[in-house]
Amino acid sequence: MAASMRLLVRRVIRLSHRNVNVTAAGLPGRSGCCWAPSSCRCFSDAAGDKNTHFGFETVSESEKAKKVYKVFENVAQKYDVMNDAMSLGIHRMWKDMLLHVMHPQPGVRLLDVAGGTGDIAFRFLEYVRSQQERQKRRVARSMQTPSWQDISNNYSTEEEDGPQESTAVVCDINKEMLKVGKQKADSMGISAGLSWVVGDAEELPFDDDQFDIYTIAFGIRNVTHIDQALQEAQRVLKPGGRFMCLEFSKVTNPVLARLYDTYSFQMIPVLGEVIAGDWKSYQYLVESIRKFPDQEEFKGMIEDAGFYCVRYYNLTGGVVALHSGFKL
C-alpha cells in the first residue's frame, strides 16, 4: 500500500517536472528531443490515446504491450537457438562482459528483469560460486598450519553457511519465457538461490530498497515506458546499489553500420523464418533496435531517473552498449 502510494506521488512529481522541461526553451543536447515527443503528446492526448512505436509501425501504448507479449510467447521455445544463430555466438561474450564489469561478490542479491530464459542469472550464480571457491581456497592456503583451537572452531561452524548466500531473482512479464528458463535451470541442476517471478518492469512486485544489483539485458527496448522502468529500478535498489543495462545501440563506425544494417534486415528475418518459422517477430526485433535511443540519450534518461556515476561501455563497435549507474 505504502509502496503504491509512493509510486503515485513519484509519478505526479515526474509529470510536473516534465511540464517544467517543456516550458524551459532551447535546452541543448538530449532535451532537444523532448520537443518532439511533447508536441506529439499534446496532439495524441487530444485524440484520447497515446501512440508509440512497435518496430516501424505506430500503435497505441496499450496495444504495444500486448503485441510484445505475443512476440515473446511465439519465440520463447527457440529463443536461445536463435540468439546463437543471429549473433554467431557473440551474445555469450556480451553477457560474460556484463558479469565481468559487475564483478559481484558473494552475498549480493541480484534482480534480473526481463530475464526470461535466465542467461544472466545462471552466469551470476556461476560467477559468485567460483568467487566463493576462490575465497575458500585462499583461506585454506593461508591457514595451512592450524592450531587445535582453529580446528575445533572449524568443526563447530560447519553447519551455518552464513551471510554468504547470494540470491538471484529472475523477473519477466512473459510466462512462456520463464517456463523455458525454469526448464533450463532444471536440466542444468541449478536451483539453490534462484527464484522466478512474473512481473512488469514498469511496476515491479517488490518493496523498496531490496536488491544490490539490478540488471536488464536486451529487454528494456521492449518496455513501453522506459522512464518508468528506470524509476522502478531506482526504487527497488538499495542505496549503493548498481543498475546495469545491456542493450543494442547505435554503431558509430559508418562502414560497420552499413554492414550491420544489411545483415540485420536481410539476414535476421530469414533466419527467423528458417529456424523458428516466424518472420514477423524477428522483423520486429531489428526494427525495435533502430527505434531505441542511442548511447548518450539513454545515459541521459538513466541520469534523469536519479542514478549517479552513469557510464556506458560500447561492445562490438557499438552494436551493444552496457550502461551502468549507481543509486546513492
Place this chain on the structure above:
Amino acid sequence: MRIIVLTMSRLLGRLSLWVNHRQCVLISRALCVQQLHSSSAGFTDGSYDGLYPGHIQTTPMQKALLAVGSGVAALQNPYRHDMVAVLGETTGHLALIKLRDRMRNDPEGYTILTERPRIRLSTLDLNNMASLPDGSFGREYLRFLEDNRVTPDSRADVKFVDDEELAYVMQRYREVHDLLHTLLGMPTNMLGEVAVKWFEAAQTGLPMCALGAVLGPLRLNTSRLQSLFTSLGPWALQNGRRSRCILSIFYERRWEQSLEDLRQELNIEPPPVTLSATNKSST
C-alpha cells in the same frame, strides 16, 4: 485528420533538424531503411500489408537466402512442411507464370482464376460427400483423408510470392495436392509421396517438386526403389506429361463424378501397383 498528422510530422522533422543534427541523421536512416524494407509487422488480423493477407515483402537477396536456408532445413527435417513451402515459393516464379498461363488458356481454369475457390474443411460439405456412392470422386477423396489421417487445412499460407494471382496459383497447387493423391491412388507414405512428386514435377515444372523428386528416393529402401524405378516412376512421369493441367479442374463441382470418369477426362491411367495406406514406414 491526415493533414494534421502530416503537418505535425513535418513540424517534427523541422524541429529535430534545427535542434539536433544527429537525431535527424538517425530518423532519416530509420525512414530510409523503412522504405527499403517496407515489410512492417502486420500483426493485426483485419488489415494487412502487402498484396494479399499473409504477404511479406522480400528483397531479391532475402529470397535467395530463404531459398538456400529453407532447402537446407527441409533436407535436414523433411517433416518441416513450412520449409518445403517456402522453398517452393522462392524458387517457383517462372513455373508459376507458366502454370497461370496454362490455366488462363483453359476455360475451366479461367473460371477458377476468376472465382478463386479454396479447399478447406469449412468449405467442404463432409456429410454430403460421405453419402455419395463408392467410386465417386468425393467419396474416394473422403476415404483418402480418413485412411491417411490428414486434413486439407494443414497447408501453409503463401507468403513470399510477389504477385497476387501467382500467389493464388501456388495456394491452389498446394490444396490440389491431396486431391492428386486420390486421383493417382497414392497413399501418403514415402513411396506414394515420391510418386506424386514425380507426377507434379513433370506437370508443373516447379523446382521444388523437381528437388523433391530427385532427393525423395534417397530415403527409400531397395524394394521400394525398385518398384519406383520400374513401374511407378515411369507411369507418374508419362502421365504427368500428357495429362491435362490438374490445376484447371474445378474439383469442388465434380464430387459426384465417378473417379474413373475423371481419370479418363484428365488423361490419367490408373496406377500400375496398388499401394495401401498402412505402409507408413519409409526406409
